[in-house]
Amino acid sequence: MEKYLILLILSVLISSISPEIHAQTSDKKFESIAMNVENGTTRRFSNFASKFVDSRNIDVWLPAGYNVKKKYAVLYMHDGQMLFDSTVNWNKQEWGIDETLGTLMKDKKIKECIVVGIWNTPKRHVEYFPQKALDYLSESEKTDLLNYTLGENKIPLINGGPVSDNYLKFLVTELKPFVDSTFSTFKNQQNTFIAGSSMGGLISMYAICEYPDVFGGAACLSTHWPGTFTVENNPVPGAFLKYLQDHLPLPGNHKIYFDYGSETLDAMYKPFQLHADEIMRAKGYTSENWITREFPGEDHSEKAWNKRFSKPAVFLLGK
Secondary structure (H helix, E strand, C coil), X not given: CHHHHHHXXXXXXXXXXXXXXXXXXXXXXXXXXXXXXXXXXXXXXXXXXXXXXXXXXXXXXXXXCCCCXXXXXXXXXXXXXXXXXXXXXXXXXXXXXXXXXXXXXXXXXXCCEEEEEECCCCCHHHHHCCHHHHHHCCHHHHHHHHCCEECCCCEECCCCCCCHHHHHXXXXXXXXXXXXXXXXXXXXXXXXXXXXXXXXXXXXXXXXXXXXXXXXXXXXECCCCCCCCCCCXXXXXXXXXXXXXXXXXXXXXXXXXXXXXXXXXXXXCHHHHHHHHHHHHHCCCCXXXXXXXXXXXXXXXXXXXXXXXXXXXXXXXXX
């Protein structure tokens, strides 16, 4: 069991980091790569450069019948290499985004949209760790966090400290303008959404708090409230929750979705999510603009998120 948990933790850390994103062998910003998608088409922008963070691949999914004469909402998603094609992923799992959204659009349950899949890098954990939450830790707690390591090899988890503020600057000031100028999109907040799981859930929560005028909704699946991989004597969840309490955008023109399972890493999340739910209610969020769902028996995996992604999709993008 302990060996399984260590492997699971390492999988969360790397979440299918691919050496392809480090191969700086071409100056091309666009490369058409065939992907195994069942619905629509996907275009890859390889080694997308940024002045804020390391370059990475960006996959943009366009629904079947994409037409430049129309305008589309945009859903930005983290861990982009895990979204569309299980055949190229380390665990042979995927979110099945193209199938789910394609079906929902065909059934007219959601507005027409495109998806921007942002690949992660070896700095995934520090890019997704909400940076300003550190302000809610004491100096000794910050030191302990920065010295936190994993396994016998003492792998540093927050090596050098979080860089999520720069990650969001990349997304908002570089990637979004590129997407809006390259594709036929609605540029406004009411049609711009962000989603992710685990650490991707945390950074999605952080994004809507830091940029409430940019994002109209966030989906946070299996939100990794512990920040590290222990709940014993861990001040990090409390820091995240205090940050949320102080920075949660006003309800009205924002929608926020949370969920969690009960197995593997998800087994840690319920007490913290219940606290987050109290914060949501106290800030005036209701079922009109906020949902938290529990999925008993579900674990921490793309397979689990694939099974339930239609729920946050309809909540955020529903007509």
